[in-house]
Amino acid sequence: MTVFCTKYQKDLPALPKAPFPGPKGQKILETVSQQAWADWQAHQTRLINEKHLVMTDPNARKYLMEQMDKFLSGDDYDQAEGYVPEEK
Structure with missing residues (x-):
């Protein structure tokens, strides 16, 4: 099963189940x-x-939930200071 991912703006494999209960997990x-x-x-x-x-x-x-919403929706989010992503 796939979903249109709000983060990456394309169809990608869906999560097998909600990551936590309630409306937020369902969304x-x-x-x-x-x-x-x-x-x-x-x-x-x-x-x-x-x-x-x-x-x-x-x-x-609360801070992490706010950052999660920003991260998953593609908005600007806080970075870990000094973090450099690995080259793929």
């Missing part, structure tokens, strides 16, 4: 590809590590 399932979700998870890990986010802090979780 991600319908509009985000496996590739975009994997890329977000890697970016999220960099943000958590670089910014020393504590996931029990509601403000840190």
